[in-house]
Amino acid sequence: MITINKLALKILFLFTILSPFVSKAQQLDPALIDLIYKGQNKNHAINSNQLEAEQAQVDQQLAKSVFLPKITLNGSFTRLNDDITFDDDTQNLLLATQKLVIKDAIGLPFNSPFPDNIPLTDIPNLQNKNILKSSVDLDWVLFSGFEASNAIKASKHKETSLNYLGMVEKDKVAIEIIEAYDKLALIKASKNVLTTTENYLKEQEFYIKKAIQNGLATPINRKKIELAQQQLAAKQLEYNHNNILLIELLHQLTGETREKLQLLEPRLEPTAVDLSVEVEKRNEIKALEEAEKATLYKAKMEKNNFIPKIAIKGHYEFIEDDLSLLDPKWFIGAGVKWSIFDGNQSRLKSKKTRLESEIYRDKIENSKELIALSIIKAELSYKSALQNSIIVEKEIELANDTYEMVNKQFKNDLASINDVLDALNDVEKANFKLQESYFNQRRTAVDLLYAKGALLY
Known part of the structure; x- marks a missing residue:
């Protein structure tokens, strides 16, 4: 039998609803936080996103390497049909x-x-027929027409955008794990109700047998008890299945062993969120903004194709004997490459990329509108969940008062044991209903924090 301290319950609810909650984040169990980090490390989407961000870093290094000198060693042997004379x-x-x-x-x-x-x-001879050559070439870009610098900036913004997208994926994984963890806590809380119901039916079965022996009940009453026991067995089987499925889901999400997950004892606690907390810019918006900047720099890079490029080229021959009379031993020079007209390809590519940036801008505005709507919806859902918890608290108070009254009547021979068991069963069901309200409250709190960009863990 589980009894409820009504005063402690009232204090708990007053603290939950009325006290200012200065932290933006939920108070999560250390075990849950550990599962979240393991899930984020295991998630394939997050890992793929991280690899793409590393690719963007490599792109930056490639763009910078344009300004590094390229040195090439050459060696060859050629035999002509005859000397050139x-x-x-x-x-x-x-x-x-x-x-x-x-x-x-x-x-x-x-x-x-x-x-x-x-x-x-x-x-x-002008050229001997046996030609052995060994040389070194130097190619060094001094000015790329701002293409390399704009490519570096575009890659940096792309990397930042991918990092923000990684944070979005991390939040999604965290929300999924928190929900599975809370469902596991709710399933375990239902075990108490099933146990109480099982004891209640055993007591009822005992009294029905006595009543039938004394002619105060019929076999139909016993069949009703048997039906109720079968229904309870089905609920217990459903409990076991749900417990297994949730353990398997957490194992898949986090990679934690099933044995350790079986040892978890999650509990549902009321969660309070400061509704006055300022809305943070969501990572989705940051990712789109960085992607927009990346496309703008890419458009500049493509447009800069018409700016002249300057480079140095050098050559040195190690073997002089096989050089022709017209071949120099070494040379060095500077050159300019200036693309005057490329068939409008650079202009059209730049235009296409700028249109892509406008698409990102449209997505940003659309996302802001959707986020604003989701915040309003989440706040309303959270307030409804808080109100529902208050209602359930009143139900628990009524169930406790009823149980105490019936129990006193039973002690004074004014009520039957069945009345006491019925009242006790109502108390257990009301307590489970409170756990359900906590579950809904935590769900709406997570949704609200996520909508406001303030989900921390």
């Missing part, structure tokens, strides 16, 4: 020129024969 006339001309230079150097007349004892230098 001057034609015969050019070679003869070069040899004749060489002879004139030598005769002039030794003081021989122009038309005198060339001495046989002086060797001539062979005319070098």
Whole structure:
């Protein structure tokens, strides 16, 4: 038998409804908070969102790497079918020129024969047929026309948007786990009612048997008791099934072992929310705003395609022997790339991206309107839940008073034991109804805190 201290209950309700609740968050059990964190770490949507945010970080690094010099080492070997040389006339001309230079150097007349004892230098090939090359190239972008800087800003805002979306997913997971946890507490609270009803039916069965023996009742009354016992057995089976399903749901959401979840003893407590708390900007709105900024910077990046780009290029050959007569050993230079007309592709891409930003702006305004409506709805639901708890409190007071009165009458032989058991059963049902009101109150409190962007855990 469970008795209720009416004075303590009144004090509890007065504290719940009238006292200022300075904290924005619910007072959650440590076990529930632990389950929430485990559920958030396990959730696939949150993990995928985090990976996308890391991809945005990589995009920023890629954009920054545009300004880093690119150094490339090259090596190759080529064999031609033959050496590349001057034609015969050019070679003869070069040899004749060489002879004139030598005769002039030794003081021989122009038309005198060339001495046989002086060797001539062979005319070098333009390119030997065996070509071995080893070189290094340098490419260094000095100015990207603001494309890289705008790409970095776009990626940063995209990353921030994804982080806010991750917070939204975390809130959804937290709400789902809190609801499952509270349902488990409500199921466990119903066990007391089932136990009381079971004891009540056993007492009724005993007195019905005695009454039938004394001719004060008929077998129909006994069949009514048997039917009630079968209905109770069905409710007990339903309780076991619901308990198993909730444990399985929490296991799926959090990854916690079923054995540890079975040991949980959740309890429903009244929850108070300060209705005057200011509305915080929801993470959904923040995510859309950051996505809008990202698209605006992306549009700028695409439009900047017409700004000239400046870069430096360098080249150095490590092996000189196989270079042709026309190949330089090294060179360095600066260049400008200026796209004058690209078939309107950059302009159209920029326009398309700006239209995307306008879509985000429309979603922001629509979301603000829906959130404002959800706040009003949540506040009304919360106030109704509080009022319902007050009504249930009165029902408990009436059930307790009735039980005390009937119990006194029974002690003075003015009431039967059945009347006492009926009154006790009413007390248990009223207490379970209070647990249901707490459950609804916590649901509406969570919805209100979430609507106001003030759900903390």
